[in-house]
Amino acid sequence: MRIASIDVDTLLFEYPAQSRFRYAGGTCTHRVSSLIRVAADNGEVGIGSVYSHPRLVETIVTEQIAPMLRGRDPTAVEDLWRLMYGLTRWYGRKGAAVSAIGGVETALWDLRGKQARTPVWKLLGGENVKAVPAYASALLWDDDVAALGREARVHLDRGFRRMKMRLGRSWDYDVAALEAVTTACGRDGEVMVDGSLRYTVDRAARLVGELEARGAVWFEEPFEPEDIDAFVALQKRSRIPLAAGENEFGLQGFRELLRADAIDIAQADVCRCGGIGEAMAVGKLAAAHGKRLAPHTWSDAVAVMANAHVVAASPNGFTVEIDQTGNPFIAALLRDPLEVRDGMLRLSDAPGLGVALDEEVVARHRWPAGRPLPDGAYSDMIFGPTHLAPAPPYRDGQA
Ligand SMILES: [Mg+2]
Known part of the structure; x- marks a missing residue:
């Protein structure tokens, strides 16, 4: 060939x-x-x-x-x-x-x-994988926080158990939006928070108190991705896992984050960081540091599946992101649409990535x-x- x-x-x-x-x-x-x-x-x-x-x-x-x-x-x-x-x-x-x-x-x-x-997850070393954890990525800035609560229930109804919301707007908004979404989820769901690069260390530490009280899964990118020292400073003041990596590239970029103990969750995205091999290598390095891999995705369903294969094959693979903002490249690009049930994205035994495009x-x-x-x-x-x-x-x- x-x-x-x-x-x-x-x-x-x-x-x-x-x-x-x-x-x-x-x-x-x-x-x-x-x-x-x-x-x-x-x-x-x-x-x-x-x-x-x-x-x-x-x-x-x-x-x-x-x-x-x-x-x-x-x-x-x-x-x-x-x-x-x-x-x-x-x-x-x-x-x-x-x-x-x-x-x-x-x-x-x-x-x-x-x-x-052979499916890629198996070539990468995964065994007997049927599905991987996946979370809904949505809940963007909305003046009506009650609407965020209603949206949270929609994600649960669609089969998700975890969902990511965007904060970093103002203290009052952050607290009200977090309250609305976590209350709507109740015992049925868990929440990740994306900080949109908008915090100082002190503001982030203040929000961590709210996140701890509500059992947030992780706190993502409170700071600009270059500001590794801020991540390190917040690590010392946070029991909530810190996540970053959608803006990082290559094993060498993640090595810097992991060596500095800046993050708990590496969000290497196959479609940004350099491919499947590179994301696998980031996952292995993260594991050596006792950290987890939870790939970012945002662009399309091929990206979701490529990252899902990496999660499936990584012992410390935690979960994969699925955009739920009404992106047609997620919802309509594949002939067999993404299938999420009980918080798990289905993977098949189909050869390769198991994706066929709707031309x-x-x-x-x-x-x-x-x-x-x-x-x-x-x-x-x-x-x-x-x-x-x-x-x-x-x-x-x-x-
Ligand atoms: Mg993000």
Whole structure:
């Protein structure tokens, strides 16, 4: 088997006005993701996903990576990753390049599994896996905190047992929103909190008291990802596990976080951090530090499944994230939709990643190669000055 071609599909979705959500970056107008397809000369196609700037991903994959990989054995996944990493190291290592090569590597794992007629989780060392824990990622900023409580019940009704909410708006909002969601969950569910990078150490420590009282599962990214010292300082004042890693790349990035004892939960995302092998390596290193792996995902259902295989194969794999904000690339991209029951995402024995794309959905959302993205707030990237509307600074308020 030889690699015949490598292609990128940029997927783009614009929310209808009434479905847009508010978050720390403003109002989310669009969603985007990049699918990678590695086709072999025997007709098999491996699928991967990248969550980064799509135009950069297109350029790196089609102009530099694809010509180097064509004609090579796609099952030599580790060798090809090292080749891609070496080719992009000078401008890569963190950011779009390492994310892009991770998407190609994920597609190579899918091909390797198809060739071996074995699911990727089994190739990675998992045993007898039927499902992995998964949590609903949603509960964005809402002026009506009672609506957050109602939304929490919807996630429970859809089969989730854990859910992540966004705080970091103001002290009064944080406490009211947390109260609404944890009360609505009662004994049926547990809550993770995403701090949206909006705290100081003292403010975060104050919120930790509330999180401890309500049994929160983890406190994610209270600080900017570069501020490792703040994470270390909060660790000493928190019994709630601290989580981060959606903004980290490569084993070397996570090594810095783990050596510093900055986090309890490593959120390496296959589609951002550098691929399946890299996320597995982060998980192993985290285990050596007595920490857990709970991959971030946000972009699409291929990303969810790729990360789920890593959780399934990692002894310290804790749970995988599933966007529940009405993202069509989660809900409609796969011919067999994601299936969550009793808080567990089903994994199958199908070869490779076990994903088949709904090509009509891909065609409907495909954004032409080379065309600039429309201005908008893409949840993690913002284009155009009119969409640059970050939330006002955190207000301390009164408890
Ligand atoms: Mg997050």
